[in-house]
Amino acid sequence: MQIPLHLAISEQLRNQITSGEFQPGEQLPSEHQIMVQFEVSRITARRAIANLVNQGLVFSQQGKGVFVKEQRKVTYSLSSPMIFFEADMLRQGVRSAIHNLIFKPVSPPSPIRQTLQLTANHANQREVYLQKKLLLLDEIPVAIDITYILADLGKRYANELKQQMTFPTLEQNGIAIDRVTATLACTRADPETSEYLDVPLGEPLMVYCYTAYTDTDQPIVTGEALSRGDRLTYSVEIRKRD
Template structure:
């Protein structure tokens, strides 16, 4: 209930009540909220107070609006700590989510000069080009483009990359993946990303580029990924 005698502002009490409903699962991602009028009548408060609470929750990314339809609960964002190198499959399983891949493209191409330099191979050397949609519980999370030297990782097939590439490299080929360098930047989605990630025009995305290394220092892969900014965030632990 709303305590009108409390020193805590009424709009803040309503914010906390809605947050609690989301946290307890009484309001789920995608659910539509009651209207401002319904909230105002339920708690005997002004619609302006309700609007302030809703606006604050929209700004905090707990809710989102669709013009002409209403206000909805935002999807939970996946969190990926940037402390160690893990595959998408490992990352989702660690969260108790069911990961899956949708393979879009798989072929062997001659490496460009830029790609050859990053992979430490000769220009025009054979590389796998793998394009996949990464999903969690059948929800598109990222469009991923991976490039790997075909000489370093022989025998790669479509069936393998539909499962877990890292598991094949480490368990079958006995190559130890040590770590890598990762760069992240914000961007606006393009037409291809919108189509595969099921997002709207000009929706923001997180662009990630990673070069992964084997234990002996050899570059193993170059990965370029486009993550949905509304469903994914990266966490960095800092120490002093």
């Protein structure tokens, strides 16, 4: 067995997709049709389709069929995230919305405590607000954001924070963010995240971890955003240091 049957089949279908023979949104042959056309068992036909799903090329809907994915991504600019987010989205022809899931004072876990440079003396106080929010683009959940913000800021701007992105809210209230350190990585959806973002288990996600500092080098916000890899792209401009 040089090349598995299911792979040969999924490769042929894949070519038909990338060559445009199957257009985005179009329906693929049904499992039954594949069984007949390639003279294989249903399991093998299903396996071939699973390969395509796993490559992010198609998705399946029970009772309806298998369809070619649209590949439209929205770009999120890291270099000017402060004020222009909504405008940026509109420019890309996308309606954005935020659903607040959790907003409450908590005693932060140790690594958060460290990045926010909180001293240990107040260990039992509610020194930060924890916010979980869902970012919707065109009514589709695209990212889930978990933010820790210093308690006085969280308390003061609670209402605004629940309805907007964090950085713009701070900027609008005169809290200047001087720099943001961030990392970008990749994971796969676990069952909980797959619920929130309405994606299958294991779907590739991007992880954007950030910490924002004032001009006195005081960290005020840290958190991470899990976003759907098939819907979001991050852009950044790097300038040479002097």
